[in-house]
Amino acid sequence: MPVEKCFRIAAIPADGVGKEVIAAGRRVLDALAEQSRESPGGGAGRSFGFDWEEFQWGSDYYAKHGRMMDSDGLALLQGFDAIYFGAVGWENVPDHVSLWGLRLNITQNFDQWANVRPVTFLPGVESPLRKADRTPLDWVVVRENSEGEYAGLGGRNLSGRGPGNEVAVQTALFTEKGCERIIRFAFDLARTRTVRKVSSVTKSNAQQYGSVLWDDVFKRVAPEYPDVQTESVLVDAMSAKFVLQPEDLSVVVASNLFADILSDLGSALAGSLGLAASANLNPERRFPSMFEPVHGSAPDIAGRGTSNPVGAILSAALMLDHLGVPAAARRLEAAVAAVTAAGIRTRDVGGSAGTEEVASAVIEELGRLQLPDPVPG
Numbered sequence: 001m002p003v004e005k006c007f008r009i010a011a012i013p014a015d016g017v018g019k020e021v022i023a024a025g026r027r028v029l030d031a032l033a034e035q036s037r038e039s040p041g042g043g044a045g046r047s048f049g050f051d052w053e054e055f056q057w058g059s060d061y062y063a064k065h066g067r068m069m070d071s072d073g074l075a076l077l078q079g080f081d082a083i084y085f086g087a088v089g090w091e092n093v094p095d096h097v098s099l100w101g102l103r104l105n106i107t108q109n110f111d112q113w114a115n116v117r118p119v120t121f122l123p124g125v126e127s128p129l130r131k132a133d134r135t136p137l138d139w140v141v142v143r144e145n146s147e148g149e150y151a152g153l154g155g156r157n158l159s160g161r162g163p164g165n166e167v168a169v170q171t172a173l174f175t176e177k178g179c180e181r182i183i184r185f186a187f188d189l190a191r192t193r194t195v196r197k198v199s200s201v202t203k204s205n206a207q208q209y210g211s212v213l214w215d216d217v218f219k220r221v222a223p224e225y226p227d228v229q230t231e232s233v234l235v236d237a238m239s240a241k242f243v244l245q246p247e248d249l250s251v252v253v254a255s256n257l258f259a260d261i262l263s264d265l266g267s268a269l270a271g272s273l274g275l276a277a278s279a280n281l282n283p284e285r286r287f288p289s290m291f292e293p294v295h296g297s298a299p300d301i302a303g304r305g306t307s308n309p310v311g312a313i314l315s316a317a318l319m320l321d322h323l324g325v326p327a328a329a330r331r332l333e334a335a336v337a338a339v340t341a342a343g344i345r346t347r348d349v350g351g352s353a354g355t356e357e358v359a360s361a362v363i364e365e366l367g368r369l370q371l372p373d374p375v376p377g
């Protein structure tokens with residue numbers, strides 16, 4: 001029977017453990033799609049499949065071609081429904097070259113201005129926070145993904161001054177439109193959550209231009225969402241709050257760099273960076289959005305088959321939401337939670353399972369999960 005919807009997905013495993021976790025995530029997604037075909041209209045809501053194309057871009061590609069991706073790579077990606085990305089960074093390429101040459105090339109040029117990074121506490125995974133044992137914790141970091149400290153503005157052009165006198169300038173860019181769209185995105189997201197609250201994070205006592213513009217926009221927009229609680233917190237105080245009062249958080253919105261740092265802290269508090277999922281969204285859908293684990297290429301463990309695929313698998317669930325199959329996304333999340341609860345975990349979260357073993361356990365669990373009755377109509 002033909003599938004109701006076939007999604008064209010560009011896979012870019014790229015570097016290090018990215019290769020392992022994307023292979024594992026693809027296997028899980030294909031199993032989920034197979035299940036949707038066996039039970040059309042059942043748990044996944046409708047039957048779907050994936051038409052994958054894998055692009056071998058990254059630091060190996062750089063070694064051969066002197067660039068991180070094809071020169072017409074963006075044009076090649078434009079026609080896909082979504083991009084499933086692994087991780088970037090390897091020792092043969094300076095980190096700023098590999099990041100700007102691949103991941104940021106895609107996020108910036110495809111205007112993926114909203115980076116959603118849920119902080120998810122999974123059953124069976126030990127958190128370094130003692131209160132996580134008795135307090136339900138669950139929040140989302142919304143990262144402004146197009147400007148701020150990642151605007152790429154500046155220069156290092158004064159080396160002519162001689163050794164020891166070089167000057168570098170790195171300018172952050174805050175536009176009123178850029179602040180407003182991400183702040184509204186955070187409010188709209190808060191309205192979908194049990195706790196309707198947005199915490200806005202800046203450093204406006206020291207950064208009197210960009211951060212104060214952000215704060216002003218936040219104050220202007222907030223009254224349009226009277227049902228959503230708000231707070232404005234300095235980034236240093238917010239990093240303490242992540243540790244001391246995480247139960248007070250629901251949606252945390254911050255600039256590119258601050259949210260990058262805070263989301264790493266959040267995923268470490270949830271037990272491991274290997275668990276954290278993310279979606280780089282172009283909400284207007286003019287360009288494909290990109291889904292990737294928050295973690296990097298982890299050269300210290302790459303190639304051993306021990307990396308944690310959960311971040312990549314939960315990123316696939318975010319991709320399913322974006323593709324319009326939320327029932328399948330919820331099934332996938334439930335399967336992951338059942339697997340971690342059963343103790344099938346990689347080393348970073350206290351287990352001994354390998355990457356493929358965790359992926360296989362998730363597939364098995366998907367088979368065990370009861371399909372809900374089809375929704376009428």
Ligand code: GGG
Nearest residue numbers: 086087088292293294295296
């Ligand atoms: N999968 C995410 C990834 O590859 N990250 C690499 C990295 O270094 N990112 C820095 C950043 O995006 O700010």
